Amino acid sequence: MLIDGKAIAARLKETLRGELEAIGGVAGIATVLVGEDVPAAVYQRRIDRGAREIGMASRPEQLPADATLGQVIGKVAELDADPDISGILVLRPLPAHLPESRIFAALPPLKDVEALHPLNAGLLSLGMPRFIPSTPAAAFHMLDRHTEAAGRDLESAFDGANLVLVGRSNNVGKPAAILGLQRNATVVSCHHHTSQAGHLEEFTRGADILIVAVGVPGLITGDMVGEGAIVIDIGINAVDDGAGGVRLVGDVDTASVEPVAEAVSPVPGGVGPITDVWVLRNAVAAAKLSLAPAGQLVLR
Amino acid sequence: MLIDGKAIAARLKETLRGELEAIGGVAGIATVLVGEDVPAAVYQRRIDRGAREIGMASRPEQLPADATLGQVIGKVAELDADPDISGILVLRPLPAHLPESRIFAALPPLKDVEALHPLNAGLLSLGMPRFIPSTPAAAFHMLDRHTEAAGRDLESAFDGANLVLVGRSNNVGKPAAILGLQRNATVVSCHHHTSQAGHLEEFTRGADILIVAVGVPGLITGDMVGEGAIVIDIGINAVDDGAGGVRLVGDVDTASVEPVAEAVSPVPGGVGPITDVWVLRNAVAAAKLSLAPAGQLVLR
Numbered sequence A, B: 001m002l003i004d005g006k007a008i009a010a011r012l013k014e015t016l017r018g019e020l021e022a023i024g025g026v027a028g029i030a031t032v033l034v035g036e037d038v039p040a041a042v043y044q045r046r047i048d049r050g051a052r053e054i055g056m057a058s059r060p061e062q063l064p065a066d067a068t069l070g071q072v073i074g075k076v077a078e079l080d081a082d083p084d085i086s087g088i089l090v091l092r093p094l095p096a097h098l099p100e101s102r103i104f105a106a107l108p109p110l111k112d113v114e115a116l117h118p119l120n121a122g123l124l125s126l127g128m129p130r131f132i133p134s135t136p137a138a139a140f141h142m143l144d145r146h147t148e149a150a151g152r153d154l155e156s157a158f159d160g161a162n163l164v165l166v167g168r169s170n171n172v173g174k175p176a177a178i179l180g181l182q183r184n185a186t187v188v189s190c191h192h193h194t195s196q197a198g199h200l201e202e203f204t205r206g207a208d209i210l211i212v213a214v215g216v217p218g219l220i221t222g223d224m225v226g227e228g229a230i231v232i233d234i235g236i237n238a239v240d241d242g243a244g245g246v247r248l249v250g251d252v253d254t255a256s257v258e259p260v261a262e263a264v265s266p267v268p269g270g271v272g273p274i275t276d277v278w279v280l281r282n283a284v285a286a287a288k289l290s291l292a293p294a295g296q297l298v299l300r
Helices: A004-023 A038-053 A067-082 A100-105 A118-125 A134-149 A171-184 A192-195 A200-205 A271-297 B005-022 B038-053 B069-080 B100-105 B117-126 B134-149 B172-180 B192-196 B200-205 B273-296
Strands: A027-036 A057-064 A089-090 A162-166 A186-190 A207-211 A232-233 A239-242 A246-249 B028-034 B057-061 B086-088 B162-166 B186-190 B209-212 B230-232 B236-238 B246-249
Touching: A004 A134, A004 A271, A027 A067, A027 A271, A038 A057, A038 A271, A057 A067, A067 A100, A067 B134, A067 B192, A089 A100, A089 A271, A118 A171, A118 A271, A118 B117, A134 A171, A134 A232, A134 A271, A162 A171, A162 A200, A171 B172, A186 A200, A192 A200, B005 B273, B028 B038, B028 B069, B028 B273, B038 B057, B038 B273, B057 B069, B069 B086, B069 B100, B086 B273, B117 B172, B134 B172, B134 B230, B134 B273, B162 B172, B162 B200, B172 B186, B186 B200, B192 B200
Parallel strands: A027 A057, A027 A089, A162 A186, A162 A207, A207 A232, B028 B057, B028 B086, B162 B186, B162 B209, B209 B230
Antiparallel strands: A186 B186, A239 A246, B236 B246
């Protein structure tokens, strides 16, 4: 079966509306696009539209491709000072002359909804997350909803399960490993060198849960997946559609994997729509954090 | 063969003497023991002795078992203000009433040689470590020295190797996973639930490199290890010696593993002595960090 990411995202959006209402609607998301990367620009518009739909403040900012480090950090500082903005997202990829790590370290930690600041990455890795980056969060949200729908107990469903990750990036593979360990799964982190050494298939075939995030169209085929596995596809790749245009495909060859797997998430319509909502949800979580200290000051 | 941790530690200590000399000997380690945990007290004395041996300042501090959170954090602040101290180590276990995470978050990040502060844990997980916690650092130092001694190229020796970790703690298992990924190994993180699910042996048998840190005496036996594996034992357990005393054993049953493995690290005399030196080495690294800004101020 295919997991319907759009339906899960729609339900999550309803939850989010309630959460936003509960804090009086005071949350806002700012996105910073530097340069003209097309997928990043599309993502920025999607977040902006999603925020407006649920009545959340949105500030999509654009800087030219030749923006200096100071200009980007200055923009972040300006957004930090905006009381309507609870969450700030600097979109990737950044132009090559901008050092990611300096920009991420300049993010205000309480508005750093993608946990890119080392402090938030550390809290996550120590098992005390303030924010969970939206893509791995969305993957696990999908996994949880599928697990519930299959009638399994969320409290123990992942205990000792073989969770195989393909990809070791800071924004997906590594946080997903942490989230998997927190759910008591055995976690196998595979990547390019696993494949080079000829071991990728051994590991993917043994997976109870397979999460793939490498950006290689159709890398995972049916013969690489064990009977009954749950396969979550995080890749989004634009490929030639044979008619002069492009179409989006994932890292998983859904057609050959679906007959073997218990469930597989499609691309498009899988993890993507859930991620879009999760970004906004993290902005609401950030607003709650910024409200908390004020609440604690009420002495009576 | 057994890997001689003492010999590796002795060579590392010589390197360290040179590093200390290069910065004019200006480095110091402070250790904070809260309460009367015997292994922690033994560890504190070992660090103190090691520091004095190489002419490094050492400040072993003791607080009573009923010390308040404020007293512990106050002591840390006092050590932060001491210009002779470049590295601070709060020894574990802490008494149950003290919240570890609050104490670690109060460590001055530039003196936090065990990378316990979330900021340093984050820098490590993002692949930009300021400090590498001494126990996993020592395990990989041992692995590197063994790899060199076996005539393999350190640059590529771990590419696509199956690195199996048993244990998922914040101070060993998780940083070891990060260090393994940085060396291009496929990393498998096993733990209690892997064992409960009956999968531990499958994974340990497939390991090219097996690192064990769980605190279960003799958990890993020869039948659980593949031919030619390298086995690093991080466990240190005090067990009844059958004569009214105790003796130290690791998590690996060395007698049955040695004939199967390419190499195995013994306990005692394995990772432990290297760890002791690494703590001091991190204090020298911290001193370099604290010297760096002053050096940058010399304008000419």
